[in-house]
Amino acid sequence: MLLHAVFALTVVVADVNTGAKLVAQNGCQSCHGVKFQGSAGFPPLYGIEHRRTRAQIIAALVSPTAPMPNYGFTEAQAGDVAEYLAGLDGGASQSQPIISIAPAHLVDYADVTVRFPGALPKTVTAIATMAMGNMPMKSPQVTFTASADRRVYKGRVSFSMSGAWTIHIVYDGKTIDRPIVVGQ
Amino acid sequence: MSAFALAKLPERALASAVVSIRLTAMPMRYSPAPGVVVEAIGYNGSIPGPVLRVAHGQRVAVEYVNQSSIQTGVHWHGMVLPNAMDGAVGVTQAPVSQGGRFIYAFAPDPPGTRWYHDHAGDLGVLRGLFGMFVVEDLRDEPADVECAVIFHDVPDFASVHAAMMGDSRAPMIDPMGSPEMRAMKPSDKMGDEVRYLAHCINGATYPKTKSLQVKVGDRVRLRILNASATQTRYVRLAGHRLRVTHADGNPVPSPMEFDALRIGVAERYDAWFEVRKPGAWLLQGLSSDPLAFQQAMVVYTEGMERAAPLSSPQSLEGVDYLTYEKLGGGFGSAVDERGVTARANYTLGGGAWDSPRWTLNGATWPNTAKIHVRRGDRVRVHFKNTTDMDHPMHLHGHVIRVVEIDGKPLAHPLDKDTSLVRSNGGTLTWIFDADSPAGRWLLHCHNEIHMMDGMMTEVDYV
Numbered sequence: 001m002l003l004h005a006v007f008a009l010t011v012v013v014a015d016v017n018t019g020a021k022l023v024a025q026n027g028c029q030s031c032h033g034v035k036f037q038g039s040a041g042f043p044p045l046y047g048i049e050h051r052r053t054r055a056q057i058i059a060a061l062v063s064p065t066a067p068m069p070n071y072g073f074t075e076a077q078a079g080d081v082a083e084y085l086a087g088l089d090g091g092a093s094q095s096q097p098i099i100s101i102a103p104a105h106l107v108d109y110a111d112v113t114v115r116f117p118g119a120l121p122k123t124v125t126a127i128a129t130m131a132m133g134n135m136p137m138k139s140p141q142v143t144f145t146a147s148a149d150r151r152v153y154k155g156r157v158s159f160s161m162s163g164a165w166t167i168h169i170v171y172d173g174k175t176i177d178r179p180i181v182v183g184q
Numbered sequence: 185m186s187a188f189a190l191a192k193l194p195e196r197a198l199a200s201a202v203v204s205i206r207l208t209a210m211p212m213r214y215s216p217a218p219g220v221v222v223e224a225i226g227y228n229g230s231i232p233g234p235v236l237r238v239a240h241g242q243r244v245a246v247e248y249v250n251q252s253s254i255q256t257g258v259h260w261h262g263m264v265l266p267n268a269m270d271g272a273v274g275v276t277q278a279p280v281s282q283g284g285r286f287i288y289a290f291a292p293d294p295p296g297t298r299w300y301h302d303h304a305g306d307l308g309v310l311r312g313l314f315g316m317f318v319v320e321d322l323r324d325e326p327a328d329v330e331c332a333v334i335f336h337d338v339p340d341f342a343s344v345h346a347a348m349m350g351d352s353r354a355p356m357i358d359p360m361g362s363p364e365m366r367a368m369k370p371s372d373k374m375g376d377e378v379r380y381l382a383h384c385i386n387g388a389t390y391p392k393t394k395s396l397q398v399k400v401g402d403r404v405r406l407r408i409l410n411a412s413a414t415q416t417r418y419v420r421l422a423g424h425r426l427r428v429t430h431a432d433g434n435p436v437p438s439p440m441e442f443d444a445l446r447i448g449v450a451e452r453y454d455a456w457f458e459v460r461k462p463g464a465w466l467l468q469g470l471s472s473d474p475l476a477f478q479q480a481m482v483v484y485t486e487g488m489e490r491a492a493p494l495s496s497p498q499s500l501e502g503v504d505y506l507t508y509e510k511l512g513g514g515f516g517s518a519v520d521e522r523g524v525t526a527r528a529n530y531t532l533g534g535g536a537w538d539s540p541r542w543t544l545n546g547a548t549w550p551n552t553a554k555i556h557v558r559r560g561d562r563v564r565v566h567f568k569n570t571t572d573m574d575h576p577m578h579l580h581g582h583v584i585r586v587v588e589i590d591g592k593p594l595a596h597p598l599d600k601d602t603s604l605v606r607s608n609g610g611t612l613t614w615i616f617d618a619d620s621p622a623g624r625w626l627l628h629c630h631n632e633i634h635m636m637d638g639m640m641t642e643v644d645y646v
Contacts, residue, residue: 025360025498030390030477039218041391067391069466069480069495131472132356132368162379163355164474181474183379 018077019084020177024164026071034181035104036088041067049086057082087176099169099178106182109158114144114169116151121171124153128180130165137161188386189396190330190407193237193320203238205246209256209302209313216338216382217389217478224312224338225252231387232411233300233315235332240295240319246288248280252311255279258288259303259580260317261450262433262601265290267623270580273304275624275642280304294583295321296433297407297452309632310339314411319433327405327456331396335419335447335469335479336384336411343379347414347633350539354379357473359418361500362446364574365472367607372572375537376633378414382478383469389478390466396483402459404483405429406467410447413632416574416604418470418505420444421457421483422494428506430454434583436511437596444470444496444505448576448604450630453506459485464493472498508586508603512594519593523562524615528555532569532577532605532629532639540637542571542629548638555627555643557618563643565614565627569605576630577612578602579643581620588613602630618645 023029031042038044048057061078064070073081087096098115112126124144130137137160144155157167162182169176197203207227214224214231227233238244250256257273257280269290270276280286292298298317302308316332346352354377358364385393398404406426410417419426425441432452445453462485469479482493509515530553534543544552557563565584569575578601586598589612597615605612628640 024474026495027474027477027498029474034474041218064492066464066482066490066492068492069477070492071495071497130355131360132365137355161353161355161374163357164472179474 014079014083016080016083016087017175017177019080019082020166020179022073022077022081023084024166024179029181036085045085045088047089049082054082057085097171097176099176101167101178101180106159106180109156110167110180111154111156112144112167112169114153114171116153120150121153124155124169124171126155126157126167126169128157128159128165128167130161130163188235188332188334188394190235190237190318190332193239198239198242200242202243202245205236205244207233207246207258208249209252211252214312214338216384216387220338220381222338222381225254225308226312227315231312232334232336233313235315236300236317238292238319240293240321241291243289243291248286248288250280250282250284253282254306254308254311255281255304256302256306256308256313257286257304258300260288260290260292260298260300262296262298263290264293264581264583264620266621267581267625270623270625271303272580272626275626292317292319294434295319296430297409297454298433299409299411299452301411305636307344307632309411310344310413316407316409318407328402329396329398329404331404331406332386333406333408333467333481334386334411335409335417337380337413337415338382338384339413340379340381343377344633347376347378348540348636350375350535350537352377352379357471358416359470359472359498359500361503362418363606364416367572369572376535376573378633380473380475383471383473383475385467385469385479385481390480393481395481395489397489398459398483398485400459400462400485404457404459406455407452408445408447408455409452410449412449414449416449417447418444418500419447419467420470420496420503421467422465422496423463424457424465426455426457428453428455428511431511431598432600432602434599436598437513440511442506442510443503444500446505446507448574448602450576450578450602451600462488464488464491466493466495468496470496470498470500508589508594508598512586512598513596515592516595517593519587519613521564521615524564526555526557526561526563526618527566528553528563529566530568530641532567532571532575534637534639535571535573535634542634542637542639544639544641549628549640552638552641554641556646557643559618559622559645561618563616563618565616567605567612569607569610572607573631574604574607574610575634575639576602576604577627578630579614579616579625579627581625582616584614584616586612587615618643
């Protein structure tokens with residue numbers, strides 16, 4: 001007789017946008033660079049998913065080594081941050097859109113390019129927000145235009161003010177948040 | 185141990201009646217953070233300048249020399265001293281130009297955590313000309329460890345000039361949940377914010393900031409100064425509450441504990457904590473700037489210097505932070521106006537987008553209405569703030585008593601020299617005794633942009 005065991009499977013799905021928020025709130029860019037490029041004594045986080053396993057990244061966040069502070073992240077939160085960091089250069093997964101933002105030093109606008117390696121989207125739009133108390137600053141919504149090869153969409157998002165903005169890229173009901181720093 | 189850890193003053197230092205100090209404003213290249221290099225000016229080649237320390241009752245003779253190319257003068261913030269020693273260039277003395285020299289001689293008074301900084305209208309504070317001045321009160325409860333903690337920011341000068349013109353595009357960087365952020369309205373046009381390249385403690389950014397070593401059982405006294413030119417600072421020590429005993433160097437009505445301190449520009453708080461177990465914790469200035477993490481220093485017990493220090497979230501949601509109301513024991517029934525012989529009312533205004541004007545009763549310095557007093561007067565000054573920013577109002581050469589906030593009397597008035605007047609209709613009232621040496625004493629907003637844009641007047645002894 002077969003004994004049927006019922007496993008309560010808890011599938012933890014890391015949330016890239018929660019990760020983005022945690023990164024912005026905890027000031028990771030203070031040391032690791034506004035584009036996560038690293039700085040003297042601080043490793044670049046861009047492409048970290050190619051140099052460390054996910055488990056290593058989570059361990060480094062949950063039990064950090066000085067001067068990295070202890071932010072009190074739970075494993076789930078660390079997973080969200082790892083997921084966000086993995087997405088910076090397009091992600092480990094081949095189906096995730098690859099986002100690039102130019103120019104290197106953002107002032108008035110950002111030219112956003114999104115490449116869709118998997119399924120093609122119907123529409124792509126973007127809006128940028130900056131949290132300012134009860135009044136989030138908002139950029140005008142931009143509809144992206146498809147390039148000739150249909151996999152690449154481009155759009156220009158403009159900013160009224162410098163600061164810590166988040167670009168929200170929306171396609172087919174999904175949103176990808178990308179925190180950026182706008183200078184002046 | 186860093187120069188900011190304050191060891192007990194040696195007997196020899198206490199023995200002399202006059203302490204001689206040499207202070208030289210020197211141009212310097214300053215790199216507060218990786219990739220940030222600015223042409224700055226520091227007292228004796230350091231930013232902040234040296235921590236000056238005397239015991240209450242000693243006199244100082246400061247030989248000040250200016251080697252920089254800007255016009256300068258040293259103001260002794262929070263001191264009651266002869267008017268000619270106040271360092272307010274254009275009011276109490278001529279500027280000290282390049283190669284110039286000035287002798288400041290006075291008896292530092294009252295005791296407590298004071299500071300010194302440039303006051304010549306050439307943006308000296310923003311360039312690095314500031315430092316702490318501790319006037320030891322030998323009657324104070326002794327601390328096991330004492331440390332000067334100076335919060336300051338390194339500006340992008342293009343944004344300083346834009347902010348003075350009212351068309352800066354720099355954002356607010358106050359932490360989420362702060363009254364500054366909560367007060368934001370869709371109609372706020374901004375334009376007055378300075379963009380900072382680095383947020384520092386004692387001259388450096390994390391992890392280059394000097395750490396403070398403590399022992400289990402130590403009672404630690406932090407003398408905290410917000411030397412930022414424009415930013416209200418929220419200060420928190422992870423894993424601890426801070427017990428505030430002095431505000432702007434003056435004893436508070438009764439010491440009180442907080443999760444975090446809200447420190448206006450130029451304000452100081454003496455904050456104590458006890459080390460109960462081994463560990464490593466970050467003392468932080470909180471903000472919503474992506475560079476916020478720079479403003480942190482480690483406090484650790486021996487053996488924990490390699491541990492990852494515990495940090496605090498960059499938000500004030502649910503955090504019990506210092507307010508004048510709490511520190512003043514809540515609100516009482518009425519302001520004690522006995523003996524008041526002179527009154528002045530100021531409406532704080534200006535700050536429109538694209539406008540270089542911040543005003544007192546609609547006028548800008550030097551056309552603002554002055555307060556004329558006679559020695560012996562008791563003066564009541566009432567501020568009403570119609571602008572969308574808080575203003576840290578400062579009076580030179582006096583201790584002021586904050587007696588009322590937003591129409592409600594404080595149960596126990598606070599003795600200060602600088603106090604924040606809340607934005608969007610907030611009010612605040614001071615009472616002070618005109619018993620300082622006669623002369624002209626500036627009264628102004630200590631936000632450097634607002635002061636430069638005219639939010640200044642004076643108390644004139646007739």
